[in-house]
Every structure is written in C-alpha cells, then in structure tokens.
Amino acid sequence: MYVCLCHAVTERKIQQAVAQGTSSFQDLQASTGVATCCGACIDFAEQAWQAALATHSPSYQLAAARLATSVI
Ligand code: FES
Numbered sequence: 001m002y003v004c005l006c007h008a009v010t011e012r013k014i015q016q017a018v019a020q021g022t023s024s025f026q027d028l029q030a031s032t033g034v035a036t037c038c039g040a041c042i043d044f045a046e047q048a049w050q051a052a053l054a055t056h057s058p059s060y061q062l063a064a065a066r067l068a069t070s071v072i
Helices: 011-019 025-032 042-056 058-069
Strands: 002-004
Touching: 002 011, 002 042, 011 025, 011 042, 025 042, 042 058
Parallel strands: none
Antiparallel strands: none
C-alpha cells in the first residue's frame, strides 16, 4: 500500500529501508523522500515506520523464530 503519494513510497519500501539499517525517521525521509513534500502522509508514514521497526527488532525476530520452531 502506498504511504506517500508524492514520492511513491510504499509500506514495503519502508520495511526494506529498515531491514537495510535505516535507523531514524529522518534517515528514512532522506533516503525515500517520504513526508518531505506536502506532508499529508506524515501520520501514516510514522505508523509504517514504527511497524517496520517492531517487525525488524531483535525481540520480534526471536519471538517469531520461537513460534516457527515450537511444537504444539
Ligand atoms: S503524500 Fe507524502 S509528502 Fe505528500
């Protein structure tokens, strides 16, 4: 889904940026242009940023790995 129409930034693009090590919202803006034009997307962009951080955090990765290997 598109997050920023001005710069054609998608949630996937934000996820990829975080996976590649983008460590601040300002860096995300610099690399993608998200929320740097009209600003209408800022709230959604920040939500997508937070979701990407949560998905790529070490604790999330550990929990996902445990779920994948657990036997029910
Ligand atoms: S929609 Fe993102 S800056 Fe305009």
